[in-house]
Amino acid sequence: MSSGQKLDALLERHGTTYAAEAGIRLRDTPQPLYQLLVLSLLLSARIRADIAVASARALFSHRLRTPRRMADATWQERVDALGEGGYRRYDERTATQLGDGALLLLDTYRGDLRRLRREADGEMDTLRAGLRRFPGIGPAGADIFLREVQTVWPEASPYLDAKALQGAERLGLPATPDKLVRLAKGEDPAVLAAALVRSALDKG
Structure with a gap:
């Protein structure tokens, strides 16, 4: 599975911000x-x-x-x-x-x-x-x-902190914010960050 496919699958499964939840x-x-x-x-x-x-x-x-x-x-x-x-x-x-x-x-x-x-x-x-x-x-x-x-304060974007990057690394995805944002193809960076954090926290 390519990095793009992995990220698409992650976003489909976990693409909800904690605020929305x-x-x-x-x-x-x-x-x-x-x-x-x-x-x-x-x-x-x-x-x-x-x-x-x-x-x-x-x-x-x-x-x-x-x-x-x-x-x-x-x-x-x-x-x-x-x-x-x-x-x-x-x-x-x-x-x-x-x-x-x-x-x-x-x-x-x-x-x-x-x-x-x-x-x-x-x-x-x-x-x-x-x-x-x-x-x-x-x-x-x-x-x-x-x-x-x-999402609403764009000057903070892309904000992918250590926990989000830990999730990316766990999935074998690029571990730099700019590369991850490009790979996400226009997805809201807040949604991307939340999905990656869930990946880092998911013991399964």
């Missing part, structure tokens, strides 16, 4: 960008991706879709929503981080991550550093956010 209709507007930040925090913990996605959906089903609603919710309400999604191992710490992060976003960027984007002005290191100011968002969380947001 979590029910986030990603646009360059404050609410979905905040939801992506929440999902990135959940996915970056040492917990199965499907549990993180289910927990994000549970938070959103409890109407915790904006930083104001997240900040106004009680700690116990956040813990209960996370538990509903199966996110029990880190639920108490994560509930605190979600509350503190929502307050930081409101206080620093008036609840709008596009202000962080404008502040970074296309500098990925500045953007990464800004994301890492949020409690619970470390290097992995920043990578997750940027992998997914490149």
Whole structure:
């Protein structure tokens, strides 16, 4: 099987972003960008991706879709929503981080991550550093956010981090972003990145 055929098969099987799986209709507007930040925090913990996605959906089903609603919710309400999604191992710490992060976003960027984007002005290191100011968002969380947001923030594209490139290497595909994007023939780089990450994480 050629590299192109391998990638086509991967995209057919795993070509869904984590944001889409979590029910986030990603646009360059404050609410979905905040939801992506929440999902990135959940996915970056040492917990199965499907549990993180289910927990994000549970938070959103409890109407915790904006930083104001997240900040106004009680700690116990956040813990209960996370538990509903199966996110029990880190639920108490994560509930605190979600509350503190929502307050930081409101206080620093008036609840709008596009202000962080404008502040970074296309500098990925500045953007990464800004994301890492949020409690619970470390290097992995920043990578997750940027992998997914490149659909609507094209200055971040192509963003294929070490985890995505690990998936490419596992399949015997080129391990450089430019070659992978060319091989994907116009596929959304965020979809490509998510598929490659799933390949890296799939124990089968």
